[in-house]
Every structure is written in C-alpha cells, then in structure tokens.
Amino acid sequence: EDEGLGARLAGLRTRVMGSPRGRLAVAAAAVVLGLVAAVGGWWFGVGRYTVAPQLVSLTKADAEAQANRGGFILRYAEPRYDEKVPKDTVLGQAPVSATRIVKGGTITLTLSLGPERLPVPDVVGKDFELARAELADAKLAPVKGSSRYDDALPAGVVLATDPKVGTVVKPGTKVTVILSKGRAPVTVPNLVGKSLTDARGILGQLGLTPVETYKDSDKPKDEILGQSPADGTGVEKGTQVKLEVSKGPALVPVPRVVDLPCQQAKQVLESQGFPVNIQLNPNGVARFQNPGENTPVPPGTPVTVTCL
Secondary structure, eight states: HHHHHHHHHHHHHHHHHSSSHHHHHHHHHHHHHHHHHHHHHHIIITTTTTOOOOOOOBOOOHHHHHHHHHOOOOEEEEEEEEOOTTTTBEEESSTTOOOETTTTOOEEEEOOOOOOOOEOOOTTTTTTTHHHHHHHHHTTEEEEEEEEEESSSSBBBBEESSTTTTOOOOTTTTEEEEEEEOSSSEEOOOOSBBBBHHHHHHHHHTOOEEEEEEEEESSSSTEEEEEEEEETTEEEETTTTEEEOOOOOOOOOOOOTTHHHHHHHHHHHHHTTOOOOOOOOTSEEEEESOTTOOOOOOOTOEEEEOOO
C-alpha cells in the first residue's frame, strides 16, 4: 500500500515538473516559503527588538512621558537615598540605556529619595548606654562628652545632646552626649530683703562670689532686690551670684521756703512729703532752711526751718 502511494506521488511529481506551468508554481511556492522563513527569522532575531532609552537623571514625570512615547512599560524598584540626586529623579534603570530590549518591554527604574536626613532622637533622662544604643540605631555616632551639675536629673543620665534633640542631621553625624553630675554641692540661699553687708557675709561663708548691680528703688539703700541663681539652686563653690541692690529712693530737690511766713513754709514742705522742724518763732518769717533750696535729698528727709 505504501509502495503504491509512493508510486502515485512520483508520477504526480513527474507530470507537474514536466509541465512549464507546474515548474513555475513550484518555483513560486519555494520563493514564498523562503520569504516567510526570512521574515520570521528577522522578526525573532532582530526585528522585534529596539534599544532602551536613556532615563537616568530624568525626573519621574519626564521618564514616564518618554517611556510612554516609546511604548515601554515602567516598573519601580525600591527607592534609595542619595546625597546629590534630588528626590523623584531616576538613579538607575534596568536594562541600561542603549541595551537591546523587546519593543513594548518593561524597564525598571530606581528613584532617588533625595539626601537622607535624620532627627536626633530624644535620649535626655536616659542612661548613657541606652542613649548610645538608640543613637547608633538611628545611624548616628554617639560621643561621650563632659558632665555638669543639674538640679533636676540624677548623676549618670543624659542631660543634653549636641546637636540638640530633634535637630535634623546626616547619617553618621557625631552626637555629643552630655551627662548629669547630679545636684551641685552648694545650695544658693535666699538673699532678697537682706542688706548688702549681710548678703556678702553669707555668700562668703558658702564660698560663693557676689556680683552687684544697683538700681533705683523705693526700698532702703543697699537692700537686696533680686538674685540669680534663685534661692534653692545647686551650684559649685566659686559660682558668681548676681545681686540686684537698691540705690534707695530717687532724690528730690528741697523747695525754697526762705522769706515765706513760717506757717506757709511749713505747709509747702509738708505738701511735698518733707517733715518740718520749726525753730525759734513759729509765727515769724522763715529766714534759714536746712537742707537748703534745691538740695537733692531722699524723699521724707526732715527739713529744719528757722523763723524770726
């Protein structure tokens, strides 16, 4: 049966090839098959490919616009921080530009988050080791600094940081940790209302140094009006304590009453707050006054008037 089929096919081939029209048809079919094979080879080998565009350094919006024009699909990798490249700018692409890529293929972009900045965490009041661990976890470099006395925080805990808590800094920034030494050994006494002499004596006994400033006041001269540090503050020996000292009431001039009737002179002086001491003839005429006219004196200074 197979031999009969083969004989029939051989006979058919002989008749086709023996005819000019048959030979032409076979040649045309061969050409068509060759073209199909060539086009298919070109498409699968070269024709369906193009090159990836340059998207690095473009903004996200510009990269998307250019990819859309080229018919590409964009995907995004995990973004990363970069000190020099602004946020939402393309840092990298895969495949890279000029690489062969299927038309309509996918390009993966990595965007910049911009420069990384971190706030200094709040470690005030914490033990140094805990503070150091928290700062290291925040990508910062803790450095143990000097210690100082503090009335509120016990010795050994963080009193402050430099840069201050909340300051925004680069990763790896050194953060100096300042620790508390606890309360200072000397307590500042209450000096307000005391005389300057007494205040100096008290401070001297405690090993503290008075620094005085003077101001006008209705309080008596040399009375302490204010102090800094406030009473109850812990300080070290040798610390300066600023004292605000009264200069006493502002001076006022004594009015002239000479040549006035004695009782009228008395009224003038008393109306301005001066106590009056009349000598000799209370019904006479004022001939002398002490303090003299226009003499600046503290308010309430007694004035002696001699009447003749």
